[in-house]
Amino acid sequence: MSTRTIAESPAPERTTVTGARRMAALARAEVTLLGRSKGTLFTAACVPLVLPLSVRSAFDEADLKAAGLTSGDVMLPAGFGFSLVFAVYAALTGIYVARREELVLKRLRTGELRDTEILVGAALPAVVLGLAQCLLLAVGCALLLDVGAPAAPHLAVAGLLFGVVLCAAAGAVTASFSRSAESAQVTGLPFMFLSLMGSGIAVPLEMLPDRLASFCELLPLSPAITLLRGGWTGDLGAYEALGAVATALAWAVIAVFAVRRWFRWEPRH
């Protein structure tokens, strides 16, 4: 046997699958799995639709008026926030851990999907579910609370986009630090707690002491919620909006870096 090496022998002619089709194939299977996982489905679909109502009842109309807020100001960010945190963040943390521990991620990496396509494809169903809830909430609030259509739709869209990206990336990072689906419910608590309490979801930032509020504005989900709320009320100044976008961008860069640096594709040995 001589030792001629094949340089770049051409691949045989065959239909090449595009990245979008690859992700669609994975996402389709994930939809099936989501439908069969009652726990994930409950957390992702029911919790975010029920919780905002409890927030609503927690605040006295009088308190809100004193802070210059309407009930719509409170309900919309709470609704969007719960959807992002439960339907996207918590669900994805569990999904990434489960797929990793079953060696599904490792097996997928032996196929033609790129790493990013695996992460995005697996996230799509949860992300779509989260977005659908947001839409439902917006329509519901518009009809029931007389909130109306967003005054600055571009800000609302930007906020939603940042929120989804950050929650998905945070879910991937959290999954990397969770050994099992059970422990993921604990490792996810800090992010959930910080976001719900400090990012203007369960408690409007106006109700917090000034110093604490200005610190909380820097939390990962705060700019997304600020943009969302501003998108509806239309009272977010250009300067504040830019600040929120800058903060969100910074977090997005950090999140992408963290996923690339820490994401685990295989269980620990």
Added chain:
Amino acid sequence: MNTNEHVIEVTDLRRVYGGEFEAVRGVTFAVGRGEVFALLGTNGAGKTSTVELLEGLAPPAGGRVRVLGHDPYTERAALRPRIGVMLQEGGFSSELTVAETVRMWAGFTSGARPVDEALAMVGLAGRADVRIKQLSGGEKRRLDLTLALLGRPEVLFLDEPTTGLDAEGRKETWELVRGLRDTGTTVLLTTHYLEEAEGLADRLAILHAGRIAASGTPAEVTASQPSRISFELPDGYLPGDLPPLAPLGITGHDVEGRMLRLRTNELQRAATGLLVWAERSGVELRGLDVRQGSLEEAFLRIARDVAVSGAAEAEKEVAA
């Protein structure tokens, strides 16, 4: 094999876990187009660690890998559509059915076979609507195999393809691999079954503690092993009372109690000399055992070099 292309080239390959444990310590081999190449070894010999580097799942700590001329780690995208991979352990979502799993894979595999054909190929057509969690170990292996074959790969990596299969399933897999080789597919497989390596591989390498301890065609590896003659020393005789061993082609000996074991590369000459001597001296060689070198012998001898605990495990596996 009648090939002049190296589809897989591995040079001085190294893999280190956690900056400490060196699982692969300088492995070198090449596989030609259309060859079936087996990496044989006990658990922990470094088979999977090596194959994962060829599959591009991790970068090597040292050395070089080329598959179809590409670096499998940095040029993953170019290589993936041309190779098929079966990992040591599945990696399926237990809540999906067999057909759903194959359909998903077909959705991101270039030139994928139709789902029905893929399932029929490995005898899973009747199990299409069964959830993965209800499959037997053997059925999961067959599902794994069909996913590896889905894109009609040029190069196939099979990590312990028949572990967990019953005798019949193992034979079917062998037939499948032979059929693939006949159509020009290059196959690299790992196994701890001697029979599998001997019957299936054109060439093989025995891995031990991260290094290649022996390699070549099964016949070459067998031929490199000394044959053995053992018998009980006759009463009143000491090893020194035997005729001079070197002129008989005997290259070494060891004594255990009254048992004497001789090693030789010229079995007929050694045995004849010994038996003629016994006949002339009028002694009986009790427990006489004359044994041609075999792959099993080679494998066992290499495995025995492991620390005592590891060796015991290796013996069990060969017996299994």
